[in-house]
Amino acid sequence: MTSTASVPLPVTVPPPAGRRRVLAAWYVGAGLLLIAINLRMGVASVGPVLTAIERSLHLTPSAASLLTTIPVFAFGAFAFLTPVLTRRVGLHRLLGLTMAVLALGIALRFEPQGWALYGGTVLAGAAIAVANVLMPAAIKSDFAHRVGLMMGLYSTMLFLSAAVASASVVPLMVAFGGSWRPALAFWALPAVLAFLVWLPRALQNPGHVRVAGRNRAADTPSEAGEPRMTALLRDPVAIAVTGFMGLQSLSYYAFLTWAPTVLQDAGVSAHTAGLMLAYSSLPGILTGIAGPAIARRIRPSWVPVLVVVVLCMAGFVGLAVAPAAGAWVWMTLLGLGQGGAISLSLSYIVWRSPDARHTAHVSTMAQGIGYLLAGLGPLGIGLLHTATGGWTVPIGVLLALLVVQGFAGAAASRDRHVLARGAAPDAPTRVSR
Structure with missing residues (x-):
């Protein structure tokens, strides 16, 4: 009998093509995450210095809140252009272009003219x-x-970028001699970096295909097989996903804009208020990264929605009752709740879609309509604060909207696809008890 000890074991070496695919996947993943980290910095950096902007430009609280309201409304209004732009430019090239435009919009905040501040905000x-x-x-x-x-x-x-921007903008303002303009314009640099990193992917020419008598980039989706927006607008699953996205965004951006002011009105310094806002993103990171994986395993499916809504409610009640005394507790609860809420809302867009084409259109509807609704948050809370002279009524309205958010999230959590009957094919198996 031949001894197997003398037989050399084969050494498995991944083929060059396989290694290239792995490296390409890592590059695309890193590029996407670098783009993602730029999607909140330009907005989150405004809240901690909003009081300084008010004093510098002699703005009312309602007028100042436009600096955080305009981007959110823009998130909704310009979202509806995305399918058309994607067909013409291509998904990956369009992503690179967004970083170039974002860098320009943020950099315009350095210009001392008022039109540049608001115009740059619209571009961003x-x-x-x-x-x-x-x-x-x-x-x-x-x-x-x-x-x-x-x-x-x-x-x-998303939460990490908000944390970094919120914590750094006030020290940056101090470093720039007390001027908020360069402190806000500074956040154009990460967008430039993301553009440069993504540029090879954006310039990659996958060839062209001929559709309906015209050339189009091969990474550009065709209209064949895409769902109609009119059908999605009548679909209960798409409506639930949109409602949950919009209401959690409204809560988040109202908090992002006015939480530092609530704390400052209670006697907290501007620097500490900015740090607290940044800190709230840390627990949000935990629920953001773990939320989707946990939500796929928990039954009933509405339990994760209930948890994040209750956490946000507890945080807002604390801000209304004892904003300064328990600030770290309230910011922790709000961070946990909002981190889980945004991760669930984004995941529902993907989970309730059978393929990438449906995902793009559900994303357009959910984020387009959702952010138009969310834009009412900072503006409405500012108007209520101006009218009542306090924070009890504005926070009470946010609590009432959280109840509606809970019902929308419960409906969105059901294992169904848009424009389809029955359970989604990729619905997780229920755990037997």
Whole structure:
């Protein structure tokens, strides 16, 4: 009998083509996450210095809130242009273009003219709007086998970027001699970096296909097989996903805009208020990255929605009752709740869509209509604060809207696809008890 000890074991070496595919996947994933980290910096950096902007430009609270309201409305309004732009430019090239426009819009804040501040805000909002819609579709297309992981990482990058910008903008303002303009314009640099990193992917020419008598980039989706927006607008699953996206965004941007002011009105310094806002993103990172994976396993499916809504409610009640005394507790609760809410809302866009084409259109509807609704948050809370002279009524309205958010999220959590009857084919198996 021949001894097997003398037989050399084969050494498995991945073929060069396989290694290239792995490296390409890592590059695309890193590029997408670098783009994602830019999608909140330009907005989150405004809240901690909003009081300084008010004093510098002699603005009322309502007028100042436009600086955070305009981007959110832009997120909704410009989202509806994304399908048309994607067909003409291509998904990956359009993502690169959004970073160039975002960098320009943020850099305009350095210009001392008032039109530049508000005009740059519109440009930045438009760029983020298109990128917001493209990201779930890109993840569904490029990482269909790792959707849960990538959506968790995507949500994490959103909260991480908000944390970095909120914590750094006041020290930057001090470093720039007390001027808020260069402190806000500084956040154009990460967008430039994302553009440069993504540029090879954006310039990659996959060839052209001929459709309906005209050339179009091969990474551009065709209209064949795409759902009609009119059908989605009547679909209960798409409506629930849109409602949950809009209401959680309204809560988040109202908090992002006015939480530092609530704390400052209670005697907290501007620097500490900015740090607290930044800190709230840290617990949000935990629920953001873990939320989708946990939500796929918990039954009933509405339980994760209930948890994040209750966490947000507890945080807002705390801000209304004892904003300064328990600030760290309230910011922790709000961070946990909002981190989980945004990760769930983005995941529902992907989970309730059977393919990347449906994902793009559900994303357009959910983020377009959702962010138009969300834009009412900062503006409405500012108007209520001006009218009542306090924060009790504005926070009470946010609590009432959280109840509606809970019902929308419960409906969105059901394992169904848009424009289809019955359970989604990829619905998780129920755990037997």
